[in-house]
Amino acid sequence: MNINKKVVMFAGKGGVGKTTVSCAAAIHFASQGEKTLIISTDPAPSLSDIFEMKIGDSEKKIKENLYALELSSDEVLRMWRQKFGDEIYEVISSFVDAEYEIVDYVGTAPGIDEEFMLYYIHELARQEKYDRIIWDSAPMGHTLRLLKLPSQFIEHLNQAVKVYMKFNIKWGKRSIFDIIQSWKKLAEEIVEFLKNETTFVAVTIPEALSILQTERLVLELCENDLSIKKIVINNVIKDECCEFHKQRILMQKEYIKQIKEIKGKIQNIEIIEILSFPYEIKGLKRLKEVEKNLF
Template sequence: MNLPQKVIMFGGKGGVGKTTTSAASALHFSSLGEKTLILSTDPVLSLSDMFEKKIGDKETLIAENLYAVELSSDEVLRRWKEKFGDEVYEVLSSFAQVDYDIIDYIGGAPGIDEEFMLDYILELADKGEYDRIVWDTAPAGHTMRLLNMPVQFIEHLDAAARVYMSMKDSMDKLQRAAGIKRSRRSIFDIIDSWKELAEEIAGFLRDGEKVGFAGVTIPEALGIYQIERIISDFDAYGLKTGHIIINGVIQEADCEFHRARMQMQKGYIERIRQNYGSIAQIIEIPLFHYEI
């Protein structure tokens, strides 16, 4: 595969071989001497099973030039607290008497883990520690929600600012009455910084020179329908599909069953080639009679 981008996303419906193909690609890049990280954001963490080694939340050496990490929501929350917890607490405690545990509650708000999961990937790309980052994404629905999160996050922050403004006068009076010290930073400072981060993440994901997408499917109806929808959704988002991997292709038919399946697959493969052959590299992976 010709994959010039630093970050390569592998996506598709569940069970089509995203983890297998992303792991094989990561091994390929590392064998070329490129320092490679394979990163999974799938809630069903399977890289440990794939490489037969405990991986978890920390970047773990798998082989020469190859590292892996399974990023969980708990680890994302820990990183968020480490990066933003103190400033959020400073602002919250300036207008209410709250314990530091309030940060755990804020960190559990909808969208926080997804947004700062993307922040982590952006940081990895910007640091330059790895030549390649192979991103084994969650099944299609989870991934689209993740990609839409920067825009939704900005909308939520705008709403939070409006609510804060409507309450600001009352809170100022309560602060003065209670003798609570005013924070050096306002909640608007935090909202503005998070909006800038969300905009930076959205721009990063749409940058075709930095981020590439390889769609993975199987030559069956549901797999084809879903990969077509994913490609359409990604295109509307601004993320172009550079490769489509068709997994489990029968190449030799030695019985009636295989002949029928092979004929069925040919129709779906031709459909993909006709619809996307001019914009993406189509790769067929054979169905092997043994485990990979």
């Protein structure tokens, strides 16, 4: 798996081993001398379980060159409010009388936390604190919605500009138009960041539902001009040690064939198979075994 972009986003259906594969990739880049951060935006993060150490809202050193971060929804809201709260209030209060608590209400709107995470990772990449950022994303439904948010946000802001132009509203030191334009510029920067500095890795397993969702993910990424170069097939069985395994292998071969048909639709995409292990993957030692399959 040769990846040259700074931010690597792992995406896939829940339960396919996306976080495990993300952790193995992070270990690999760290072992290559790259200062690496793995960050989970999954609503139910499991980095702490896989690394077997407490990981929370502040960066935790796992080993040399490797750091991890699990952001809670409360921490995401706190950071969002700190960054955008005053501007949100300024815009809202220019139209209606409202207490500052309206900002907290806006913060609960669908997509706000996901939109902020895009901004947060965009800012992490710009700071150049890390050589590599591994992004363990939410399950695929969240991911597909997440990728559409910046473009949708730009559309909404264009409508907001029209409202401003109609009423010519001003408030405080800056016009509402200036604030909205700054948001629009940031959203456009995030779109370019996703296209130019981020690559996506789809993680799947050789089963029907996962294959269908993976194909949908890959096609939507391509339709949005986003880079996807790898599909990782997890939990592949090779050993025909019993009748159960023989039947599973026959089933998996059919689904692996379907995944390889996706490869025929997309140029320069690599298919990587990771074997099914007879034990749970937890801790650095076991993760290194996954890394060997991955790279």
